[in-house]
Structures are given as structure tokens and as C-alpha cells.
Amino acid sequence: MPADWTAIEQLPATKLTDLFAADAGRLDSFSLDIAGLHFDWSKTHLTKDAVAAFEALAKAQDLAGKREALFAGKVINTTEGRSVTHVAERGEGAEEDVAKAQALHARMRALIDAIDGEALGAIAHILHVGIGGSALGPDLLVDALGRESGRYDVAIVSNVDGAALEEVFAKFDPTATLLVVASKTFTTKETMLNAESVLQWMAEGGVEDVYGRVVALTADPDKAIEWGVDETRILPFADSVGGRYSLWSSIGFPAALALGWDDFADLLEGAAEMDRHFKQTALGQNAPALAAFADLYYAQVRHCETRATFAYDERLRLLPSYLQQLEMESNGKGVTIDGEPLTRPSAPITWGGVGTDAQHAVFQLLHQGTHLVPVEFVAVIEPGDTLSEDHHRQLLLNAFAQGAALMAGRDNADKARAYSGNRPSSTILLDTLDARTLGALIAFYEHRTFVSGVLLGINSFDQFGVELGKEMAKAADAGGQEFDVSTADLIKRAFG
Known part of the structure; x- marks a missing residue:
């Protein structure tokens, strides 16, 4: 195992509640504000030692140089020989x-x-x-x-x-x-x-x-x-x-x-504000970098195969679907930029849902299932409706309480009613949902994906994996594709 990952693999698995108890300034250390967005990673297992270990990995992988190359329009999509602009x-x-x-x-x-x-x-x-x-x-x-x-x-x-x-x-x-x-x-x-x-x-x-x-x-x-x-x-x-x-x-x-x-134009400016933050800010206070560090910790150290994003705002109901393509098409790779097999997990499976709907569908597994799933809550302070303020109040309280419950858990002599706790979550809280803040939010996710790809040593900007099935379907439509017996049978049943 490479030495730069060894320090990360050896990080102690301290309980989240113990991290808060040991550090009165934890919230300040792992939250920040940029472009009308508030980020809170305090309920993740990131620590100052973890950030230092990831910073060392970032140095070894030349994140600073690759970030500079991205903004300079240099060829960083090496498999296709393209710049990324x-x-x-x-x-x-x-x-x-x-x-x-x-x-x-x-x-x-x-x-x-x-x-x-x-x-x-x-x-x-x-x-x-x-x-x-x-x-x-x-x-x-x-x-x-x-x-x-x-x-x-x-x-x-x-x-x-x-x-x-x-x-x-x-x-x-x-x-x-x-x-x-x-x-x-x-x-x-x-x-x-x-x-x-x-x-x-x-x-x-x-x-x-x-x-x-x-x-x-x-x-x-x-x-x-x-x-x-x-x-x-x-x-x-x-x-x-x-x-x-x-x-x-x-x-x-x-x-x-x-x-x-x-x-x-406001959308573009919001994204540009996040660009400048990502380009100019030290990694320990850099929103895309900190988010990527948490993502990598859970995927690489705690072997979490998925990560869930829940939008506690109906207007952001398509955000999880958007992130699925951004993250899984970018970092769902099996080889490094050098063409060697990737020997550690690539991008986790990205999934999610909308607000309180999801609570009554999938949160059972998140709280009591055997899978450890890092959760991200995205919410907006200013409501998007004109109904009674109680609607929005209940929406936000549910989002905040879910993160608290995932972390704290609850003991119960009846094990079916017990919650183990120590389950991580992060929160992104927008002041309001407008073009500027949405632009900044999307740019944040783009740069977060880029950082993860660089630290994994892969090319986040090609997507050859989407082609094979499409090529085979096209060839089949033209009558020039031979399939296995199962697929051939399905085609025969469908088309005669």
C-alpha cells in the first residue's frame, strides 16, 4: 500500500460524539461559508490529523499543479488529448x-x-x-x-x-x-x-x-x-x-x-465565485477539497460503497440525479491516468432523494441497516413557497434532526428499537435558492469530483464506459451484432 494512503488508513476510528466532546472548536474547524452557502462537515469523521494526511496525499498527487493546469486550459484529459475548459x-x-x-x-x-x-x-x-x-x-x-x-x-x-x-x-x-x-x-x-x-x-x-x-x-x-x-x-x-x-x-x-x-449571468458568476475560492484557498479551508477528503475517507478507509444526497427542498429534487452522472461518470474508472489498474475503490455509488419523502422510504436503512452510508443534506433557509411558515420550518427541522439522530443514536433494551449512531452526515445550507447560489453549488460539486479524481490518480474527464452498450445496440439494429443466447432470446421475444 502506498505510504501516502497508509497514514490515512491508520487514522483512529473515533466516535463522532467523542470528537465533539474532545474539541470545543470542532464546529468552527469543519464549517465555512462561501457564496451564500454554509458547509458543515463537523458530523463527519474528519479530524485535523485526517486533513493533514489528505493534504500530504494531495501534495504527492500534485493537486496544486493539476488545479493550475485545469484553470490554465492545459491538456488534462490525457486519454482523449483534450484540455478541460x-x-x-x-x-x-x-x-x-x-x-x-x-x-x-x-x-x-x-x-x-x-x-x-x-x-x-x-x-x-x-x-x-x-x-x-x-x-x-x-x-x-x-x-x-x-x-x-x-x-x-x-x-x-x-x-x-x-x-x-x-x-x-x-x-x-x-x-x-x-x-x-x-x-x-x-x-x-x-x-x-x-x-x-x-x-x-x-x-x-x-x-x-x-x-x-x-x-x-x-x-x-x-x-x-x-x-x-x-x-x-x-x-x-x-x-x-x-x-x-x-x-x-x-x-x-x-x-x-x-x-x-x-x-x-448570475448563475455563471456564482460558479465563478466558487472557482475563485477553490483556486485560491488553502486545502484545510477549501470547500471542494474538504468534501472530497470526507468522500475518500469513507470510500477508502471505511469501505462505504455508496453516498446519499438528500435535497430538503422540492426545487432541488433533480439534484441527486444530476450528481449521479457528474460523479459516477467522472470517477467510475478502473484504470489510473498511467493506464494501470486502479487497486482501490473508485467513486462510490451516488444516490439520494427528496426531503421528508425519503425519510419514509430509505432512512430505515440509514439509521439501523448494516451498511454505513455517508449522508449529505442540502437545504435552503428561505422558503420556496408562500404557504404557512410551518411547512418550511418542519422541513428544515426534519433535515437537521436527521443528521443529529444519525450521529447520536439511541440505546434501547429492545434491540429492534435501538439506534447505533456514529453515522456520518454533512450539511449544505443555502441562504436562498437563486441563480447565483445554484451556480456556486454546482461548481462546488464539480471541483469536489475533480479533487477526488486527482487523489485517486484517475482521469475524471473521459467516459468510455458509456460506449460499449450503445455500440452493440447500434450494431444489433443494423443486424450486425451476435449476442449470447440469453440476449438473443430477449431480442427474439421482443421483436419476433
């Missing part, structure tokens, strides 16, 4: 990358102004088709911030299951719908099939020039032109912006259109 979309990358991003943002804003001015006709509905990062990010933004915007009705469709599109068709008027097609390569089969079905629905609904109602979001504009989109309605983004990091680019177009440009 999503921070430039927020104004914090290399000068030439920032200039390019700002020029593309200006192009996007001009198109939004044209649509608002009805240059494409009267638009009431935005139907965005994409998949993965081309859908999850915009969906999160619109659902969290756009419910009260009143500007446009927005639907994000990613599933190739036709039922997903038909649900939208039943609600939208085809003659008042703008189709937004989001695909980095503009060849993604699921997305392009959905887009073609939307065009057919629009044509059958009375739209004479269906391509005149299409906006393309892509890193390959030529492919979009070949498909039929007018060049003036193509919003490019850099090939060095990965899909799961792309909501800051033109992929965020439906959110910018629905929310208005000022909110989108």
Missing part, C-alpha cells in the same frame, strides 16, 4: 478560452433577444431534446429556478421512449413550439431520433417550415447544418467542454431563454 465558461480559465466562451455567450444572448422579439414567430413552448449532460443540467436549472418565470413553458426530453415525447405533445401547441436539439456531436442516436419525431409532430400540426423553428446546441456545427439547421440558429460550444460540465455553455440555452439572461 468548463471553468472558462464562467470567466475563470485561460485568457483565450475565456474570450472564446464570452463570444459564444454573446451569440447565444443575441439569439435569445431575437426569440424574445418574435423573430422566429410567436413562441410559447421550448422543447429541448438531449441526453446525459445535454439534458440533466438544463433540466436541473429550469426545474430549480424556472417554475415561476412565466416566460416560456420548457420541457426537457432525454428518454428515447416515445412516451416521454407524447407527454409533451399533449401539452404543447406545435405551432408555438421551439425545438432545441442538444448534442455535442450531433450524431447521438437517441437525441436525433427524438428530434426527428418532434419535426414530424410539428409538420403534422401545421408548421410549414419546421427547420425554421429549430435551434442546435453542438460542438460540431457542420453536422447541424447537414441535418438542416440554419447557421444563424446554431449555438456552438467548445469541444473541450465535457457534456456533464456543459450547462454553463450553450447547452444552458433553454435555461437562459426561460429565466432571462440576467439570471443566467
Whole structure:
């Protein structure tokens, strides 16, 4: 075992309640505030010795150098030979990358102004088709911030299951719908099939020039032109912006259109504020680094195979799904950046749910099950509703009490009613949920994922694991794929 991990593996397994009892300043040591977000890791097993051990590992893995390379736009996605420039979309990358991003943002804003001015006709509905990062990010933004915007009705469709599109068709008027097609390569089969079905629905609904109602979001504009989109309605983004990091680019177009440009600009600034914090702050007071240290401790030392995030705010109900892709696609790797087998656990399984709903579904296992699952609570001080204040009070009290109960536990002579306690949790508390704080929150999760990848020695920015099944399905559709007897039987049963 490498010496740098040995110090971490040998950390004492002190109970959480004992850590508080031994250190009156523990809360101050393991909580901080940045960009309207309050972070509290005091109910995790992080200690000053643990942070020091992780700082030593970070030095050995050259986290500082890799962080500098990220912000300098250098090639850190080594398996694909690409730089990684999503921070430039927020104004914090290399000068030439920032200039390019700002020029593309200006192009996007001009198109939004044209649509608002009805240059494409009267638009009431935005139907965005994409998949993965081309859908999850915009969906999160619109659902969290756009419910009260009143500007446009927005639907994000990613599933190739036709039922997903038909649900939208039943609600939208085809003659008042703008189709937004989001695909980095503009060849993604699921997305392009959905887009073609939307065009057919629009044509059958009375739209004479269906391509005149299409906006393309892509890193390959030529492919979009070949498909039929007018060049003036193509919003490019850099090939060095990965899909799961792309909501800051033109992929965020439906959110910018629905929310208005000022909110989108606030989103970028909130993320940039977290960028500056991550770039400039010592690791012991660095929110993404401390979160990554806790993640790695539980996955590597306590052998926790999962981590759960619970959003105690209905507006953040899509956050767990968004984090699943961000973390598991980034760090679910089996080889190091040197191409050697990864000899320790990679990313844990990310899962979660929403508020008090989850308490009545999965918290039984968290409190009394045999699995140790680190829990993260995300909540907002300012309510998102106008009902009696008791709704929000009960929501927040439940979030805070769950973390306290996981840590403290409770003895009982009846073992079925006993709680072992010593179960870790962290809390992220937003002052309010707006574009700025949401931008900072998402950027925090991005950098946290990056730190974990660096300390594990893996490349967080490729995703070859998603390709094999898709390639086999494509080959099967063309009749050129041989399968095992089980899969062949399933295909025969489905298609005859």
C-alpha cells in the first residue's frame, strides 16, 4: 500500500460524539461559508490529523499543479488529448478560452433577444431534446429556478421512449413550439431520433417550415447544418467542454431563454465565485477539497460503497440525479491516468432523494441497516413557497434532526428499537435558492469530483464506459451484432 494512503488508513476510528466532546472548536474547524452557502462537515469523521494526511496525499498527487493546469486550459484529459475548459465558461480559465466562451455567450444572448422579439414567430413552448449532460443540467436549472418565470413553458426530453415525447405533445401547441436539439456531436442516436419525431409532430400540426423553428446546441456545427439547421440558429460550444460540465455553455440555452439572461449571468458568476475560492484557498479551508477528503475517507478507509444526497427542498429534487452522472461518470474508472489498474475503490455509488419523502422510504436503512452510508443534506433557509411558515420550518427541522439522530443514536433494551449512531452526515445550507447560489453549488460539486479524481490518480474527464452498450445496440439494429443466447432470446421475444 502506498505510504501516502497508509497514514490515512491508520487514522483512529473515533466516535463522532467523542470528537465533539474532545474539541470545543470542532464546529468552527469543519464549517465555512462561501457564496451564500454554509458547509458543515463537523458530523463527519474528519479530524485535523485526517486533513493533514489528505493534504500530504494531495501534495504527492500534485493537486496544486493539476488545479493550475485545469484553470490554465492545459491538456488534462490525457486519454482523449483534450484540455478541460468548463471553468472558462464562467470567466475563470485561460485568457483565450475565456474570450472564446464570452463570444459564444454573446451569440447565444443575441439569439435569445431575437426569440424574445418574435423573430422566429410567436413562441410559447421550448422543447429541448438531449441526453446525459445535454439534458440533466438544463433540466436541473429550469426545474430549480424556472417554475415561476412565466416566460416560456420548457420541457426537457432525454428518454428515447416515445412516451416521454407524447407527454409533451399533449401539452404543447406545435405551432408555438421551439425545438432545441442538444448534442455535442450531433450524431447521438437517441437525441436525433427524438428530434426527428418532434419535426414530424410539428409538420403534422401545421408548421410549414419546421427547420425554421429549430435551434442546435453542438460542438460540431457542420453536422447541424447537414441535418438542416440554419447557421444563424446554431449555438456552438467548445469541444473541450465535457457534456456533464456543459450547462454553463450553450447547452444552458433553454435555461437562459426561460429565466432571462440576467439570471443566467448570475448563475455563471456564482460558479465563478466558487472557482475563485477553490483556486485560491488553502486545502484545510477549501470547500471542494474538504468534501472530497470526507468522500475518500469513507470510500477508502471505511469501505462505504455508496453516498446519499438528500435535497430538503422540492426545487432541488433533480439534484441527486444530476450528481449521479457528474460523479459516477467522472470517477467510475478502473484504470489510473498511467493506464494501470486502479487497486482501490473508485467513486462510490451516488444516490439520494427528496426531503421528508425519503425519510419514509430509505432512512430505515440509514439509521439501523448494516451498511454505513455517508449522508449529505442540502437545504435552503428561505422558503420556496408562500404557504404557512410551518411547512418550511418542519422541513428544515426534519433535515437537521436527521443528521443529529444519525450521529447520536439511541440505546434501547429492545434491540429492534435501538439506534447505533456514529453515522456520518454533512450539511449544505443555502441562504436562498437563486441563480447565483445554484451556480456556486454546482461548481462546488464539480471541483469536489475533480479533487477526488486527482487523489485517486484517475482521469475524471473521459467516459468510455458509456460506449460499449450503445455500440452493440447500434450494431444489433443494423443486424450486425451476435449476442449470447440469453440476449438473443430477449431480442427474439421482443421483436419476433
